[in-house]
Amino acid sequence: MVWLSGGYIRWETIQIMLDAGYVDGYRTIHPLEKGFTFPTWNPHLRLDYMFLPAPFADRLKACEVRSESPAVQHASDHFPLLVDIELG
Secondary structure (H helix, E strand, C coil): CEEECCEEECHHHHHHHHHCCEEEHHHHHCCCCCCCCECCCCCCECCCCCEEEHHHHHHEEEEEECCCCCCHHHHCCCCCEEEEECCC
16 A cells, blocks of 8 residues: 555555456556556646456547646646547
8 A cells, every 4th residue: 555645545446446357448558658647736646547347448449647738737636537438
């Protein structure tokens, strides 16, 4: 675990999702990029994830950290993920 602003990041929770057959959407599209989402004023942690069942991974068309708009930095202390999934 990592100490962060009065709480812990529970990496075990992420591993539980992966062990249950889900895939990390961002890592599927961006295997080598850091994808930091927190905090907006000095991004150095990846705290925001999008998981989907492994059989549907081929439907994932995009999973992007949106950080380019100055307005994003005022909306939250996390950068959002924009996800595009092909349905049916």
